[in-house]
Amino acid sequence: MMICADYNATTPLGAGAQKEMEKVIANWGNPSSTHTLGRKASELLASFRNAVASKVSRSPDDLVFTSGGAESNTMALIGSFWAVKEKPFRLLTSGVEHSSVKGTVCFLETLGIQVQRVRVNAMGELDMEDFTAKLKSFRPHLVSLMTANNETGVLFPIPALARLCAEAALPLHTDSVQAFGKVDPTFWNGADMVSISAHKIHGPKGCGALFASKKWPLVSLHYGGSQETKRRGGTENAIGIAGFAGACNELSELSCWDRIRKLRDGFEARLRKELGDVYFQGEKAPRLPNTSSVRIAGVSADALLTALDLDGVAVSAGSACASGSITPSHVLTEMGLSTAEARECMRISWGRPTTDADVDTVAGLVISHTQRIRARRRTM
């Protein structure tokens, strides 16, 4: 028995993705070749590009296929850094970004960029006053703020941010990896650069995209070919892109997430009722419909996670990328949690395959393990 309550980490490959991937196996030419073999592959690639672009109502010309969300983020940041002539490069971001953004920013700092980070409140919401002030005084060359937080699900107000950046004539990049497929794209499509990823929407791992309006040039990080309109040289990951397109084709109506939202809310209510002394980070902020950042006071997430895994339930302690390290989640500490409190946080994220029974079972197990651990503490 394996119940996944960690869909923010990844999702199973859908039938739609597999169907398109098989087409590439049959049409295996190199899309850059001029002969018929290559042309057929090129046509297929173009159809995939259209399929993905149409899901976000953007021009296929603005789409660069990458190896995933992390690379899309890196490309937006480093590509912008190299493209801007004025030095030092100034970046406005937040302290709760995904580690692929955080890590790239740290690297760029060693190259001498200036960074300012907008504050978030205890609910994980962006401090808009702080943002507006910093936008005005710092005048960054690029703003990078995520759409939906991968650990808490909290949404940043991208429409408002996009408007303010447009007024200031500054580009906005947003990491929409977790939001794509769960939230209406009009919410985050006002940004100039958008990162998305296939494996969060039942596509294959190893494939993502960056939408980047040509208005804001990016220096390529991959040379040797003119693929992706010279923005990313190298033979395309045709099979990954196919899967991505197939997954996009199967993106269902967003109303399917209403069901998940109800399950998520019910899950939180039940835990609160039966356990007490349990907290959900970011619950009062606008959030993704599927994510709970759960803190059960006095119980280390580590023990609970392992106990759940032994029962066949997959959950995570925050970000998949950060597991195994002793540093507590930077997202949670930015929101004001202490190290000890951060260690008590688990991330539970439901997906389209989640059933009522799944949620019920997981809630029951979290409750029973917690009660057992609390009982032990009392006798110690």
Add this chain to the structure above:
Amino acid sequence: MLSHNPLLPKKGAKVVVAMSGGVDSSASAAWLKTMGYQVIGISLQLHDHASKVENKFGTCCSLTDIGDARRVAEKMDIPFYVKNMETEFNESVIDDFVHEYLNGRTPNPCVRCNEKVKFSRLMEWSMDLGADYLATGHFANVRFNTDSNEYELCKGVDPAKDQSYFLFTMKQKDLGRTLFPMGGFEKKQVRELARELGLAVADKPDSQEICFVQDRSYKDFIEERVPASLLRPGLIVDPQGRTVGEHPGIHHFTIGQRKGVGVQSKDPIYVLEVNQERNEVVVGPESFLFKKSCSIAQMNWVGTPELDKPHGFTAKIRYRAKESPVVVRPVLDNRVEILFTEPQRAITPGQALVLYKEDRLVGGGWIETVA
């Protein structure tokens, strides 16, 4: 009445096995699995593998060792987790190690690790998971005495490999939840068992040194962690107090040490005492190393204290020492005075003194002063 192996867990019991990647703990995990228990393998991550000093750490519990443990777990179809206990290890083992040397004592970090990390934090975590037992690959045994109604900690059957010494801080409640699956085997049988079960680590050499200082000297290790102002040079003196040389820092010395003392003499001379207060090292002839009594602190009795019958005990003043008959006298609190029948060579403050009655480990404590 003693019952042999009364502690074979009940059918289907859940056992967390601490796996270092070595053959003993690997065989323990594998053997328990074949016996039908629900085994959960865990490796402790005690060092920061991401940091640049990775290659300076020894082979125990390094990334490759965790990899070895993981492969054994995969082979035996055992769920496997890596538990990060760097902070606890740094606080309870490494800091203690450094402080002891700064105080002119010679520490035993392996005992501290068992006491403060394995059988406390890891034990609690295992119980939180709902496990019934924590198992390790130590060569030791737990028995239950139905007359005294107490658990007993006993030596492993292989006298050359017995590791009960390192476990002297265990208490009754720990013993009731601990398994030492390899305690009844000889080392060569453990390797045979590992081979039979097809474990890749069957012929892996044992780790010999302290796990966090294998490839370099402990002096370098200490110097990296302590401001130079605390490691001051001082005088080397003879037993009469006359200066015979200078030393670069008391952390370079341990009692009984002969090499690296740096004093010219026609007869061999040895470190007799490391005096932190005066920052002095006392040296002298070998005969001065033999003493018959010492006091120990933080005495732990594994079962009911046995102070009404002070005779019949043997003691080891270090892991590799031969057991020697002693008389035990209480002093105050948990302090005890130990009187040896035979003079002992190089009784060292900071080391553990462990008491046995035949193959039963009765208790132990930390050597404070030597008379």
